[in-house]
Structures are given as C-alpha cells and as structure tokens.
Amino acid sequence: MSGIRFDAVRRIYGHEGRGIVTLDGVDLAIADREFVAIVGPSGCGKTTCLRMVAGFDRPTSGSVKVDDVVVGGPSPERAVVFQQFALFPWKNVFDNIAFGLRNKGVAEAERRERIAHYIKLMGLAGYETAFPHQLSGGMQQRVAIARAYALDPVVLLMDEPFGALDAQTRVVMQEELVRLSRVNPRTVLFITHGVEEAIYLADRVAIMTRRPGRIKEIVNVKPIRTSENWDQHAKIEDVMDLPSFVHLRTHIWKSLREEKGVEGA
Amino acid sequence: MSRRSLIGLATVGALLVLWYVLTMVTGTINTGRFPSPDDVWVAAGQIVAKGYANGRLHIHILHSLKLVAMGFLFAISVGVPLGLLMGWSRRAEALINPIFLVIRPIPPLAWIPLAILWLGLGDAAKIMVIFFAAFVPAVINTYTGVRNIATPIIEAARMLGTPRLALVSEVLVPAAMPSIFTGLRLALQASWTTLVAAELVGAVAGLGRILNVAQQDLYPGMILFAMIWVAILGWSTTKLLAIAEQRALPWVQVRG
Ligand SMILES: Nc1ncnc2c1ncn2[C@@H]1O[C@H](COP(=O)(O)OP(=O)(O)OP(=O)(O)O)[C@@H](O)[C@H]1O
Numbered sequence: 001m002s003g004i005r006f007d008a009v010r011r012i013y014g015h016e017g018r019g020i021v022t023l024d025g026v027d028l029a030i031a032d033r034e035f036v037a038i039v040g041p042s043g044c045g046k047t048t049c050l051r052m053v054a055g056f057d058r059p060t061s062g063s064v065k066v067d068d069v070v071v072g073g074p075s076p077e078r079a080v081v082f083q084q085f086a087l088f089p090w091k092n093v094f095d096n097i098a099f100g101l102r103n104k105g106v107a108e109a110e111r112r113e114r115i116a117h118y119i120k121l122m123g124l125a126g127y128e129t130a131f132p133h134q135l136s137g138g139m140q141q142r143v144a145i146a147r148a149y150a151l152d153p154v155v156l157l158m159d160e161p162f163g164a165l166d167a168q169t170r171v172v173m174q175e176e177l178v179r180l181s182r183v184n185p186r187t188v189l190f191i192t193h194g195v196e197e198a199i200y201l202a203d204r205v206a207i208m209t210r211r212p213g214r215i216k217e218i219v220n221v222k223p224i225r226t227s228e229n230w231d232q233h234a235k236i237e238d239v240m241d242l243p244s245f246v247h248l249r250t251h252i253w254k255s256l257r258e259e260k261g262v263e264g265a
Numbered sequence: 266m267s268r269r270s271l272i273g274l275a276t277v278g279a280l281l282v283l284w285y286v287l288t289m290v291t292g293t294i295n296t297g298r299f300p301s302p303d304d305v306w307v308a309a310g311q312i313v314a315k316g317y318a319n320g321r322l323h324i325h326i327l328h329s330l331k332l333v334a335m336g337f338l339f340a341i342s343v344g345v346p347l348g349l350l351m352g353w354s355r356r357a358e359a360l361i362n363p364i365f366l367v368i369r370p371i372p373p374l375a376w377i378p379l380a381i382l383w384l385g386l387g388d389a390a391k392i393m394v395i396f397f398a399a400f401v402p403a404v405i406n407t408y409t410g411v412r413n414i415a416t417p418i419i420e421a422a423r424m425l426g427t428p429r430l431a432l433v434s435e436v437l438v439p440a441a442m443p444s445i446f447t448g449l450r451l452a453l454q455a456s457w458t459t460l461v462a463a464e465l466v467g468a469v470a471g472l473g474r475i476l477n478v479a480q481q482d483l484y485p486g487m488i489l490f491a492m493i494w495v496a497i498l499g500w501s502t503t504k505l506l507a508i509a510e511q512r513a514l515p516w517v518q519v520r521g
C-alpha cells in the first residue's frame with residue numbers, strides 16, 4: 001500500500017501574513033497504484049505539490065502522507081523525474097543511472113541488467129559512456145527517466161518529464177509509460193501542461209486553479225478508458241481520435257480556460 | 266600546432282628581435298639599465314657552469330621549487346577540506362568565516378616580518394608565508410564551489426538515497442571541482458609571487474636570492490636571467506596543473 005494523501009495543504013512562501021500563498025487548501029487522495037495527472041496554469045503550485053511528496057518541501061499547514069505516514073524527507077522509494085533533469089554532469093549515462101542503485105545496495109549483476117534494460121528502453125544504447133553535456137536536452141531527459149524507473153520505486157513523481165522531447169520521441173515515451181504502468185502499475189503523480197497527455201496516461205486528471213492553487217476538479221478517466229476500450233488501440237493518435245477522448249479533452253480545456261481568463265483579468 | 270599558439274609564438278619572436286635590435290644594433294636602450302641578449306647569455310653561462318650567489322643554477326631552482334611545493338601542498342591540503350566543510354555546514358561557516366573576514370584583507374607579503382620574527386630567515390618562514398598566500402584562495406574557491414552547487418543536484422542526490430560519505434565524495438567534491446581547480450590555480454600563482462618576495466628579504470639560495478645579490482652587484486644580465494626562470498617555473502607548474510585539471514574533469518564543457 002502506497003497511496004498519496006494531501007489533506008488541506010497550504011503553502012505560504014515568505015513570512016506568514018505577508019507571504020505569497022501558493023497553495024490554499026489542496027485535498028487529493030491518490031490510491032495505491034493509481035496514476036494521477038495534475039494540470040493547471042503555470043505558477044499555480046504543481047511543482048510545489050510534487051516537491052512535498054518527494055520530501056523536499058513541507059506544507060505550511062495541513063499534511064502530505066504516503067502510505068499513511070507523513071512525508072519526512074526524500075527517499076529512493078519516491079523517485080523524482082525533475083523538471084530540469086538534475087543529472088550529475090560528472091557521471092556518464094551509465095553511472096548516472098547506476099548511482100541510486102548502488103546506494104540502494106542492488107547487487108552488481110542485477111544492477112547491470114536493469115541499467116541495460118532501461119538504457120535500451122529509452123533509446124540510449126551506445127551512449128552509456130557519454131557525459132550529459134554531450135547529449136541533447138531530450139536525451140538528458142530520457143536519462144533522468146531511466147534513472148527514476150531503474151530505482152523501481154513504489155511512488156513515481158514526474159514533473160513535466162516529456163517537456164523537452166520532440167513530438168515523435170514524446171509519443172514513444174508516452175506509449176512506453178502506458179505499457180509500463182499496465183504491466184507493472186505503481187503510484188504515479190504526473191505533472192504536465194499537455195491535456196491530451198494527461199488524459200492518455202492517467203487514471204484521473206486533477207485540474208488546479210490559478211494561484212493560490214487548489215484542486216478545482218477531478219476528472220475520472222479510468223472508467224471511460226475501460227468502458228470505451230481505449231487500451232485496444234496501440235497508438236496514441238488512435239485513442240485521441242475517439243469521441244470519448246475528444247469529449248474529455250474539450251471538458252478539461254474549458255475548465256482550464258476559465259482559470260486562464262481569471263488570471264489575465 | 267594550433268593557430269593560436271602559432272600567433273603566440275610569433276609575438277614572442279617579434280619581441281625578442283625588437284629586444285636584440287634596440288639593445289645591440291641601435292643602442293636605444295642603455296644596457297647598464299636593461300641587459301642585452303648577450304649580457305643575459307653571459308650571466309646564464311656563469312651561473313650554470315660556475316655558480317652565482319652561493320650556488321649553481323639548478324641548486325637555486327630546486328630550492329625555490331621545494332619551497333613552493335611545500336607551501337602550496339600544505340596550503341591546499343588544509344584549505345580544500347576546510348572550504349568543503351564551510352560550504353557544507355552552516356555551523357562551520359558561521360564559526361570560521363569571521364576569521365577569514367579578518368585575515369583576507371591582509372596582503373600575504375605583510376606576513377613576512379612576523380614569519381621572520383617567529384621562524385628566522387630559514388625555509389620555515391618562507392613556507393609559512395607561502396602557506397598564508399595560497400591558503401586563502403584555496404579555501405574561498407572551494408567554499409564558493411560547494412555553495413554554488415545547484416539545488417536540484419543536491420535534491421537528486423538525496424532522492425537517490427546517497428549516504429553521507431558518498432554525498433561528499435561523489436557529489437559535493439566533483440560538483441565543486443571546477444571551482445576547486447580555480448582555487449588551486451590562484452593558490453599556485455600566489456605561491457610563486459610570495460616565494461620570490463620572501464626570498465628577496467633574505468635567503469641562502471633560490472631565485473629570489475639570485476635577484477637580491479644581482480641587484481647589489483648591479484648585474485642586469487643576471488637579474489633578467491633569474492626573472493626569466495621565475496617565469497618559466499611559474500608557467501610550467503601552472504601548465505602541469507592545467508593538464509591535471511583536464512584529466513580530472515573530462516566532463517566539463519570546454520569553451521570555444
Ligand atoms: N522556494 C520558493 N520561494 C518562494 N516562492 C516560491 C518558491 N517555490 C515556488 N514559489 C512560488 O510558488 C508558486 C508556484 O510555483 P510552482 O513551481 O509550484 O508552479 P508550477 O505550477 O509548477 O508552475 P510551472 O507550470 O510553470 O512549472 C510560484 O508563484 C512561485 O513563484
């Protein structure tokens with residue numbers, strides 16, 4: 001059991017009273033092995049939510065729990081794919097992925113096997129000894145994803161993980177993530193600006209308001225995915241053409257647009 | 266050879282020719298004040314073969330090298346760990362930084378009288394002065410190197426469950442390494458500057474000793490010859506450090 005629970009989470013940066021209220025009462029419960037995507041306007045506090053689950057930040061009030069325990073600090077059980085990759089520039093691709101596994105005490109043979117598996121999966125074969133600065137942004141992002149997957153964490157926290165990828169690679173990664181999460185489901189908190197990506201990947205899509213952020217609405221995708229049999233289509237573009245998909249997309253877009261409208265006013 | 270080094274070589278060559286012409290052909294420069302290439306050549310022959318100021322050239326060179334090496338190595342082996350500690354621990358920083366604020370504005374050469382008072386005119390005093398000169402840049406650059414590590418790097422390390430020891434050896438030190446090397450380079454330069462100054466004040470051997478004696482002897486050829494050797498040693502030790510840096514940091518993106 002490794003669900004995530006936000007209870008009345010408030011986060012104020014700066015001094016209480018004069019500070020900036022970033023999150024104002026976030027309530028969200030993510031079940032064990034559930035895939036939840038968060039969408040919302042830029043600056044609404046999505047990354048902040050994720051950082052609290054990761055253990056890098058704490059709520060000013062309210063609580064963030066994983067597995068019914070208040071998050072105390074970071075752990076390899078809650079792997080993060082950072083918005084800015086955060087690879088170690090002095091380690092090559094192989095060592096970047098290996099580092100967390102060594103810390104965890106994964107035996108050498110298994111370590112090699114797992115790393116080889118994810119290097120292949122992410123299309124990084126042949127780049128094992130390359131340093132991050134020798135890779136394109138998209139490739140660095142794939143290394144960051146491989147590093148998180150290889151940890152085999154119970155909770156996966158992904159902050160716009162496909163943002164730096166080109167359209168084709170992004171699609172490959174999205175389909176791969178779907179495949180992975182069907183084969184080996186785990187609890188995923190996924191932040192994105194892509195409404196389609198959110199619907200395609202997630203069991204539920206949480207929409208946030210503009211700052212101060214709250215969860216405005218939660219769209220339950222999974223029942224529709226199951227009843228409309230989305231998974232029988234291997235390709236994302238086929239799923240995106242389905243009327244049920246288009247309907248959800250329009251709904252979420254409208255909801256987001258209301259937020260943008262208020263922000264611009 | 267690269268285009269850059271060819272241009273560099275051409276510049277140096279042109280300066281040498283100019284030097285030769287102004288001193289030995291036109292006589293524009295009075296060789297009593299600034300030596301001709303010939304004077305330097307004579308001085309070189311004398312000190313290499315017979316010796317000058319208590320010893321032959323290699324004795325002086327080895328003596329100076331030894332002092333620089335000891336002062337520099339002593340300074341960085343204390344300075345770099347101290348910088349790491351200050352960079353990592355707020356408490357260590359709070360404790361040690363005030364000492365630095367006091368020491369830092371004192372020019373290294375201002376330590377010479379105190380060093381001589383404590384340790385006499387021997388090698389120990391010179392090593393101490395070099396130590397003070399090299400220590401400050403070593404500490405400061407290591408410290409800022411650790412301080413400036415990007416937050417996501419530290420967070421990634423924590424997320425990956427890095428144990429304390431590995432956090433220092435596999436994350437903090439490599440991340441700060443480019444800055445540490447900057448510190449080492451400044452420390453080395455400071456070591457040479459300070460060495461020559463300390464030897465000028467009083468020494469039994471060394472390049473500064475040659476300079477000092479040659480000045481009293483009104484011997485410009487020998488003065489310039491010793492200066493050239495200070496430059497050669499400073500340049501080659503800096504070059505060695507640069508090679509070590511390239512070896513140690515294959516992951517740093519080189520500019521240009
Ligand atoms: N450490 C901090 N100190 C002060 N303010 C912060 C800090 N971190 C975040 N904020 C503020 O909190 C708000 C939300 O930031 P956050 O990064 O969570 O937004 P986001 O939803 O992830 O945006 P984006 O979609 O652009 O990534 C922003 O207004 C930001 O300025």
Ligand SMILES: [Mg+2]
Nearest residue numbers: 046047083159
């Ligand atoms: Mg963000």
